[in-house]
Amino acid sequence: MDLIADHISHRFGKLAVLDDVSFTVSAGEVVAIVGPSGCGKSTLLSILGGLLRPDEGAAELRGAPPADSLNPLTFVFQDSALLPWSTVEENVEFPLLHTALTAAERRAVIDDALLRTGLVDFRTTYPKQLSGGMRQRVGIARALAVRPAILLMDEPLSALDSQTRELLMEDFVRLLADGAMGAVYVTHNLEEAVRLADRVVVLSRRPGRIREIVTIPMMRAERGGSGARAQMVSLQGELWSLIRNEAIDAEREVQHA
Amino acid sequence: MLDRAAPDTKEESTERRRPVAFRGAGFTPDNGRYVGSITLALVVAVWQLAGSSGWVNPLFLPAPSAIAVALYKLATSGALWQHLWWSLLRIGAGWIIGTAAGVITGFAIGLSTMARGVGITFISALFPIPKIALLPLLILWLGIGEEPKIATIALGVFFSTAISVYSGVDAVPRNLIRMAQSFNVPFHAIVRRVIWPGALPSILAGFRITASVALLLVVSAEMIGAQFGIGAFVLQAGNLLQTDQLLAGVVILSLFGLAVGKLINWMEARLLHWR
Numbered sequence: 001m002d003l004i005a006d007h008i009s010h011r012f013g014k015l016a017v018l019d020d021v022s023f024t025v026s027a028g029e030v031v032a033i034v035g036p037s038g039c040g041k042s043t044l045l046s047i048l049g050g051l052l053r054p055d056e057g058a059a060e061l062r063g064a065p066p067a068d069s070l071n072p073l074t075f076v077f078q079d080s081a082l083l084p085w086s087t088v089e090e091n092v093e094f095p096l097l098h099t100a101l102t103a104a105e106r107r108a109v110i111d112d113a114l115l116r117t118g119l120v121d122f123r124t125t126y127p128k129q130l131s132g133g134m135r136q137r138v139g140i141a142r143a144l145a146v147r148p149a150i151l152l153m154d155e156p157l158s159a160l161d162s163q164t165r166e167l168l169m170e171d172f173v174r175l176l177a178d179g180a181m182g183a184v185y186v187t188h189n190l191e192e193a194v195r196l197a198d199r200v201v202v203l204s205r206r207p208g209r210i211r212e213i214v215t216i217p218m219m220r221a222e223r224g225g226s227g228a229r230a231q232m233v234s235l236q237g238e239l240w241s242l243i244r245n246e247a248i249d250a251e252r253e254v255q256h257a
Numbered sequence: 258m259l260d261r262a263a264p265d266t267k268e269e270s271t272e273r274r275r276p277v278a279f280r281g282a283g284f285t286p287d288n289g290r291y292v293g294s295i296t297l298a299l300v301v302a303v304w305q306l307a308g309s310s311g312w313v314n315p316l317f318l319p320a321p322s323a324i325a326v327a328l329y330k331l332a333t334s335g336a337l338w339q340h341l342w343w344s345l346l347r348i349g350a351g352w353i354i355g356t357a358a359g360v361i362t363g364f365a366i367g368l369s370t371m372a373r374g375v376g377i378t379f380i381s382a383l384f385p386i387p388k389i390a391l392l393p394l395l396i397l398w399l400g401i402g403e404e405p406k407i408a409t410i411a412l413g414v415f416f417s418t419a420i421s422v423y424s425g426v427d428a429v430p431r432n433l434i435r436m437a438q439s440f441n442v443p444f445h446a447i448v449r450r451v452i453w454p455g456a457l458p459s460i461l462a463g464f465r466i467t468a469s470v471a472l473l474l475v476v477s478a479e480m481i482g483a484q485f486g487i488g489a490f491v492l493q494a495g496n497l498l499q500t501d502q503l504l505a506g507v508v509i510l511s512l513f514g515l516a517v518g519k520l521i522n523w524m525e526a527r528l529l530h531w532r
Contacts, residue, residue, distance in 0.1 A: 051435055071440055081436035085454045085531040094450070095440035126531050146440065 001065045001072060001149045002026050003184070007057035008047055009207075010040070016207035017043050020057070023201055023213060025150060027063065028179035030220075032193035033186045035203030035211075036243055036250035041186045042154050044208065048184060049073050049152045065149045066180075070099050074148035078155045080139035082127040089114070089123040092142045099146075109145050117141040117171070133164030140171070151183040157192060165192075172196055173220060190236045195223050200239060205246040205253075212242055319501040324508060327501040336490075341509065343485040344475050347403065351410025352471045359415045359467075360460070363422020367456070368448070373423075380419055388413040389477045396482070406478040413474045414467040421463025425456030458532070461525050468517040472510065487513075 003025040010018040017040040025031045033041050046052035048059045050073065065072035075081075082091050092113050096106045114120045117137045127135055136156060143151060157165040169192060176183060176196070187193050193200050200214045216235060222228050301321050307313050308320025315323060331337035365372035366380075388409050395405035429452050437447045479488025491506035 049439060051439060073439075075436065075439045077432060077436060079432060081430075081432045083433060083451065083454070085529075094437075095442065097450075098442055098446055128531070 002062040003048060003073070003150050003182070004060040004062060005044070005048060005057070006060055008044065008054045008059065009056040010043055010047065010052070010054045018047075018054070019207040019209045021203070021208065021210055022057075023210065024062075025182055025184055027149070028182050029199070030176055030183045030185060030197045032197035032200045033184065033203065034188065034190060034193050034200055034239065034243065035208055036205045036247040037188065038206050038250055038253070039203045039246075040206060040208035041188075041203060044203075045075075045152050045154050045184060045186050049075055051075075066147065069147045069149050070101075071095060071146035072149040074143045074146055074151055076136075076139050076143050076151055076153040076156045078158055080127075080132075080135040082135055082138055082142075084127050087124050087126055088119055088130075088138050088141075091127070091138055092119075092145050095142060095146050113141040113145040116144060116175070131164070132160050133168060136160065136164075136168060137171070140168075140175070144175070148181060151181060151185075153183055153185045155187055156185075158188065169195060170224070173224065177221065190239045191232075193239065194232055194235045196220065202239065202242050205250045214239060214242075316498060316500055319504060323501040324504045327499075327505040328508065331502070331505060337509070340485055340487050340490045340506075343483070344479065344487045344513075347406050347410060347478070347486065348471045348475050350403075351407045351475070352414050352467065354407065355411035355414025355471075356418050356464075356467065358411070359418025359463075360422050362415070363419040364426060364448070364452075366419065366423040367426025367452070376419070376423075380416060384416045384420065388474060389481075392478055392481055401482065406475070406483065409478050410471050410474045413470045417467045417470055418460075418463050421459050421466070422456060425459025425463075426452055428459060429455030458525075458529055461521060461528070464524075465518070465521050468521070469514065472514060472517075476510065 005021050005023050008018055008021045009016070021040075021044060023031070033044060035041055043052065047054045050059065061072070083094060086094065089110060092110050093106060096109060101109065111120075114123065117140055119134070119137055119141055122130065122134065122138075127138065130138070139156070157168055160168065173196065175181070183196075185193070185196055194216060197216055198220070200216065201210060202212045202214060203209065204211045214235075216223075218228060218231065223232060304318075305321050308315060308318065308323065319327075328337070362372075362376060366376040367373075391412065392405055392409050395408045399405045399408060433451050433455065434447060437451050442450070475486065476488035476491070479486035480492045483489040487506050487509055491503055491510075494500070494502035494506060
């Protein structure tokens, strides 16, 4: 199943946020979206995931979703968006409660999701008892439970410390390794974009337009190794050179706002 | 390879060392549970001493022992239970009706644009009215019986409940609702599993307020027109200058307020344990 951004434009009142954004996320592909602050990255993700109606253009799907997918387009939110009154297990079960799954099938799905995210020992724990990284893991487990075709990740690591970020990045690489699941990964962190994405969509400052779409010329599995470090840094440098001047302008604009 | 630094071996200076002054004291008051109880016991003891020694006229301020005796006599004669029964009946009926209507209205205002527009206008206009002022009108509409007293309490409870419920619904983090929508969770399930528990802290805080409102209104309504009830009893005792009985009635009201507070604490501990 492909996800297509078809000439998407959007305004908030008088403020134009996105202008004629088009690209396609193919099945199993990981596309990162980067750009200066306020360029409409998260707005674009909300439109792609059907949480916001664009003023112009459309988000479209092409091809059938996997037969067993309960929610083909599934978000992983920046703040993990867990129900604080529910345990880890109940949070993972939440999106399954209104599906056709039986209680036994739900149990199996939850067990699998908790196993894949290393949360088996935290079933009955409440979100407030968990660290930021563990909370985000629960958000990922919940997303995996509905067997998505495409994960829509909105800066999932931005609120975490660097060590936790590194650990979760390794988890993402592992989860996306077999190509069964695609992803749109919104981030302001170029290292994350280069590490995870097959292609990087670079947006201009507000209103966000596509400035460039960069293909990462390395296998994802190779990127974590020390041998690839120089090339990774070089790719980050190229991306940074694309957005640097506009990032400075955007920062000044925010400060003057 | 990491270049590991050696432990700090710098020679100590001969200059005199002094401690860093602690500046972080205060602004962390403790509950002081025992201090409160001890102070209360001391106040009651001084009060009793003042009464037994004849320092104050018992007509103006009966001693705690006299109030206790009055309470005992009221309990053994059965009058206490009769008055208490009528007050509880009125409070219970008025609170349940007002709360049910307030919860429904509050949710409607929190979830529907139409209901919000209409509801907030009416609530803003009617909430400031002291509800006891409506009792004569309610007597005219509903007759001389229990109905106008119950309706007065229900009205008082309704407005506070509606406000606390829609404030609670408004306070539910929008990201949780968007999260549920992103998983195609149906509307009714979002209300039941996201909005209701999210609004519950505000709703329970509202219960605490409406319990006090109901107590205030039942006493006022019973003072205006009732034969039985704690309010009627306090008024009669005052008219007959039986201040020991009057204060016995006040003690009962205080105990009722404390009991309701404890009940809500218990409900919060049970329902909001996740906080």
